[in-house]
Amino acid sequence: MDVLAKNLPYLLSGAVMTLWLSLAVVSLSTLLGFIIGTLGAVGGRTLRALVTAYIFILRGIPVLVVMFLGYYAFPAFGYRANAYVAVGTAQIVYAGAFVAEIVRSAILSVPAGQFAAARGLGMPRGKILMHVVFPQAVRLAIPPLLNTSLTTIKQTSYASVVGAWELTWAAREVVERTLAAFQIFLGVMAIYFCICYPLAALSRWCEGRFVVAH
Amino acid sequence: MIEVVQLTKSFGELRVLDGISFGVDKAEVVVVLGPSGSGKSTLLRCVSFLEPYDDGEIRIDGELVGYRMNGRGERVPRSETENARHRQQVGMVFQSFNLFPHKTALENVMMGPLHARGQAKAEALEIGLALLAKVGLSDKAHEYPIRLSGGQQQRVAIARALAMRPKVMLFDEVTSALDPELVGEVLIVIRELAREGMTMIIVTHEIPFARDVADRIIFMDKGRNVEEGPPGQVLTTPASQRLQLFLRRYQGDYLAT
Amino acid sequence: MDYAAQVTAFLLGQMPKLLAGFAVTLTVAVAAIPLALALGVVLLAPRLSGRRLPSGAVQAYIEVMRGTPLLLQIYLIYFGLPLIGLFPSEFTCGVVGIALQHGAFLCELFRAAIESVSQRQWEAGRAIGMTQLAVFRYAILPQALMKVLGPLGNQVIVLIKDTSLVSAIGVMELTLTGKMVIERSAASFEIFVAVALFYLIVTAAVGAGFRLAEQRYAGRL
Numbered sequence: 001m002d003v004l005a006k007n008l009p010y011l012l013s014g015a016v017m018t019l020w021l022s023l024a025v026v027s028l029s030t031l032l033g034f035i036i037g038t039l040g041a042v043g044g045r046t047l048r049a050l051v052t053a054y055i056f057i058l059r060g061i062p063v064l065v066v067m068f069l070g071y072y073a074f075p076a077f078g079y080r081a082n083a084y085v086a087v088g089t090a091q092i093v094y095a096g097a098f099v100a101e102i103v104r105s106a107i108l109s110v111p112a113g114q115f116a117a118a119r120g121l122g123m124p125r126g127k128i129l130m131h132v133v134f135p136q137a138v139r140l141a142i143p144p145l146l147n148t149s150l151t152t153i154k155q156t157s158y159a160s161v162v163g164a165w166e167l168t169w170a171a172r173e174v175v176e177r178t179l180a181a182f183q184i185f186l187g188v189m190a191i192y193f194c195i196c197y198p199l200a201a202l203s204r205w206c207e208g209r210f211v212v213a214h
Numbered sequence: 215m216i217e218v219v220q221l222t223k224s225f226g227e228l229r230v231l232d233g234i235s236f237g238v239d240k241a242e243v244v245v246v247l248g249p250s251g252s253g254k255s256t257l258l259r260c261v262s263f264l265e266p267y268d269d270g271e272i273r274i275d276g277e278l279v280g281y282r283m284n285g286r287g288e289r290v291p292r293s294e295t296e297n298a299r300h301r302q303q304v305g306m307v308f309q310s311f312n313l314f315p316h317k318t319a320l321e322n323v324m325m326g327p328l329h330a331r332g333q334a335k336a337e338a339l340e341i342g343l344a345l346l347a348k349v350g351l352s353d354k355a356h357e358y359p360i361r362l363s364g365g366q367q368q369r370v371a372i373a374r375a376l377a378m379r380p381k382v383m384l385f386d387e388v389t390s391a392l393d394p395e396l397v398g399e400v401l402i403v404i405r406e407l408a409r410e411g412m413t414m415i416i417v418t419h420e421i422p423f424a425r426d427v428a429d430r431i432i433f434m435d436k437g438r439n440v441e442e443g444p445p446g447q448v449l450t451t452p453a454s455q456r457l458q459l460f461l462r463r464y465q466g467d468y469l470a471t
Numbered sequence: 472m473d474y475a476a477q478v479t480a481f482l483l484g485q486m487p488k489l490l491a492g493f494a495v496t497l498t499v500a501v502a503a504i505p506l507a508l509a510l511g512v513v514l515l516a517p518r519l520s521g522r523r524l525p526s527g528a529v530q531a532y533i534e535v536m537r538g539t540p541l542l543l544q545i546y547l548i549y550f551g552l553p554l555i556g557l558f559p560s561e562f563t564c565g566v567v568g569i570a571l572q573h574g575a576f577l578c579e580l581f582r583a584a585i586e587s588v589s590q591r592q593w594e595a596g597r598a599i600g601m602t603q604l605a606v607f608r609y610a611i612l613p614q615a616l617m618k619v620l621g622p623l624g625n626q627v628i629v630l631i632k633d634t635s636l637v638s639a640i641g642v643m644e645l646t647l648t649g650k651m652v653i654e655r656s657a658a659s660f661e662i663f664v665a666v667a668l669f670y671l672i673v674t675a676a677v678g679a680g681f682r683l684a685e686q687r688y689a690g691r692l
Binding site for chain 1: 547550674
């Protein structure tokens with residue numbers, strides 16, 4: 001156990017990097033996904049087709065492959081981006097597809113009657129979207145969005161395979177140095193668990209609440 | 215044949231059955247009327263022992279339903295096998311039909327004989343076809359419930375219950391979930407069963423049907439037996455104020471209080 | 472057009488390597504899927520038993536699997552087992568890691584499918600005198616199996632994508648093959664486009680297969 005204690009500061013700094021990465025990716029991918037998902041639900045025919053293709057492609061390939069693509073694509077186009085930017089961008093694009101799908105299906109599953117009722121009252125399209133459709137879509141979308149964020153946070157660990165230093169890479173370094181695989185890896189799993197479990201619990205609580213509200 | 219004595223049941227704080235008592239003779243058709251929340255459904259479910267009851271007795275042909283007296287004279291719950299066998303003798307048809315969606319109409323009717331009684335497939339098939347013919351659905355034998363109308367599904371449900379050759383049939387508001395034009399086909403089947411001498415307890419809102427088919431009507435309110443008697447008497451000259459109010463609402467004065 | 476021709480020629484040249492990697496990816500998946508399914512079923516009984524200790528233990532296991540990255544779990548197995556005298560191959564470590572995590576998710580999936588069959592179906596079965604076991608076997612389970620097809624398909628697709636992680640411990644599957652090609656031949660990112668295409672073909676095929684199965688077997692629900 002002292003192995004863990006001795007290396008804890010180092011590991012915790014890795015955890016901080018993981019948290020920064022997670023924060024950046026989750027917030028930007030959610031933003032990206034919201035925009036794309038909305039366009040995919042209410043846009044014109046070509047736009048919707050493009051969104052469908054984007055979602056289909058990105059959901060069909062592993063996030064690790066997308067990360068590798070990002071890592072090697074940047075220099076190929078002449079940008080000397082650092083590992084974090086490359087991997088982070090890749091993850092944002094990847095997670096954005098999942099968010100887009102959630103947002104799109106949430107908007108589309110607001111009952112058509114709602115739209116009809118609002119138009120019957122004479123509301124213009126933009127207002128209907130903002131005041132009638134979105135609030136209900138958001139309620140539907142929150143539990144799956146929380147789950148997606150959870151997955152995204154765990155996937156920041158894959159950045160270590162591509163070459164960006166964060167908690168999992170730190171853990172591997174320590175283990176290769178101290179050979180204390182069980183203590184270190186279990187300890188790091190506990191750190192990830194502390195980060196992730198509140199989110200998982202929140203998602204389940206929301207599921208309970210919103211189902212009732214509907 | 216059926217004896218209900220001081221039947222009591224509560225769901226937590228709410229007392230749903232409050233010491234109700236009545237009897238049903240063999241081949242008798244008893245219709246139970248009452249406002250919602252009066253405990254009618256719960257009563258049927260206790261007779262079938264889909265719900266346990268807290269106090270009182272239900273006896274069918276003298277045998278206590280759901281419980282048994284042990285050597286020390288205490289009441290203990292019966293085993294699951296005993297209860298399952300009891301339910302084979304009590305046919306129940308639900309308001310929401312509850313057909314098995316993954317089986318055809320014929321397979322639904324065969325479920326009981328095959329998997330509750332362990333009969334051979336050929337026997338079960340015969341029973342199934344005969345009963346579907348009886349309820350007028352021979353041509354729908356191989357359709358799945360999703361392709362049947364509400365009235366057709368309910369008739370299959372009746373056939374399914376009859377497949378176990380029960381001693382008594384319980385009907386729990388079986389037409390309440392149907393579109394008006396589909397109600398008739400179900401009531402015709404029930405009336406035919408009554409004519410053949412099946413013992414029945416029917417919970418319904420269809421007052422004209424009750425008048426036609428019932429040997430006796432029981433009016434329930436707040437878990438109790440408020441009034442009882444032949445339909446000609448109870449429906450035309452209700453004695454209790456609560457029944458008078460109930461009937462007024464059902465006979466056109468829907469705002470009555 | 473010269474660029475496109477060059478890239479295509481290069482990728483075609485790498486095809487044997489890519490196919491080999493693809494075969495390994497499929498092997499990992501084909502090995503892990505039955506294990507994960509078996510684990511999911513085995514965990515189901517305690518989870519549904521209604522008794523606090525077994526159900527709670529399974530729930531805790533599922534929470535841990537849900538709250539920690541699969542990569543770490545694979546590392547734990549790969550680096551940890553040798554310390555207690557076991558020396559499984561990288562392939563085995565990867566398969567076991569994937570199966571342990573996905574088994575947990577599959578258990579939850581199965582549970583949700585069973586619980587989504589309406590209570591009224593239980594009542595209908597009991598009302599005609601079937602025992603609880605008979606109701607489960609002939610009424611509930613068949614319906615649950617039909618309802619599980621959709622979510623199961625999605626989970627299998629996630630599993631196939633997760634096989635890419637075993638590249639981290641040196642299994643020469645498709646993703647690692649792509650990385651090797653770049654490192655050894657100074658190739659550019661296009662190789663990963665080819666890699667992505669391989670994955671896309673598999674996941675699209677599996678997705679279509681499950682959707683077809685859903686239509687055929689669950690259409691009457």
